[in-house]
Amino acid sequence: MAAGKKMCVKEKTPEGPPSPPGYRALPIKFSREQASSHFLYVREHRVRGGARSRWPPERTLFVLNVPPYCLEGCLARLFSVCGPVQSVHLHEKPEAGQPPQEPPSAQFCPKPEPGFQVAYVVFRTSAAVPKATALRGPLVISAQSHPVKTGIEKWAADYADSLVDPEALRQEVDKFMADYDKKMAAEDAKAEAEEGVPDEEGWVKVTRRGRQPGLPRAEAASLRLLEKEKRKKARKELLNFYAWQHRETQREHLARLRKKFEEDKQRIALLRAQRKFRPY
Structure with a gap:
């Protein structure tokens, strides 16, 4: 190396973990003994101008990359150091x-598969959101005062939660049947009100109860009903009820066939006679 030249070495500055633009990485650990950390990405929840949000502005923290073992209670405990949640x-x-649609049944609602989720943490005061975005970890999820169930204990708790409470199920079924009865009663009342009243074209709505007597009927609807009854009555008439009537009908049919056969023979013979060649 030539004399008089000095080398410039740049010092490495400590950098935090990579995070999406606008988010801050917050390290968490499952327990104090865990060596590696998991990162949550937090920022203040904002929406574009004019858009509606059901989360209160300036009091909501948006969290990404929430692991399956970190439930609502865990997040509320972790962020309670910034302010009341x-x-x-x-x-x-x-x-x-x-807002998301509520499931039709609380007893038979399929639970989603556990996976990484997003969270909305709503504080009681707006001063807690800047404190949450400035937190430095790592934060511990499972502590002695608030242990998180794992292994067999977690499986047993999940199985116990999956069992249906008979009393709650009975109340839900009773409520559903009461609502169904009210719905059917309203439909029956509406059908009774519309029954027998002709529309603009004269058609009358007929239900399984039949037409109520004494209600007014349009003339066109009456004529159509009479024609329909006549056609129905004509179809019900029995032809050739007796055996001798059936035999007479067959004889007449055979006689017509023989007569037609003889006429066809005569016509064919006449045509053949007219086609003969006669030069003289």
């Missing part, structure tokens, strides 16, 4: 402004 909501993917 009002609610925590976990979803498979970011939700739109409309």
Whole structure:
């Protein structure tokens, strides 16, 4: 190396873990003994101008990459150091402004497969959101005061939660049948009100109860009903009820066939006679 030249060595600056633009990486550990950390990506929940959101503005923290073992209670405990937590909501993917539809049954609602989710942490005050985005970890999920169930304990708890409570099931079935009876009663009342009243073209709606007597009927509808009854009555008439009537009908049919056969023979013979060649 030539004398008089100095080398410039750049010092490496410590950098945090990579994160999506606009998010801050927050390390968490399942327990204190765990060597590696899992990263949550947090930022203040914002929506575009004019868009609606069911989450309160300036009080909601949006969290990405939430592991399956980190439930609502765990997130509420982790972020409670920043301020009182009002609610925590976990979803498979970011939700739109409309609230999700409630399942038709609380007893037979299929649970989603566990996986990484997103979370909306709603604080009671807006001052807690900047503190949450400035947190430095790692935070511990499972502690002695708040242990997280794993292994056989978790499987047993999941199995116990999957069992249907008979009393709750009975109440849900009773409520469903009561709502169904009200719906059917409303439909019956509507059908009774519309029954027997002709529309603009004169058609009358007839249900399984039949037409109520004494109701007015349009003239066109009456004529159509009479024609329909006549056709129905004509179809019900029995032809050739007796055996001798059936035999007479067959004889007449055979006689017509023989007569037609003789006429055809005569016509063919006449045509053949007209086709003969006669030069003289």
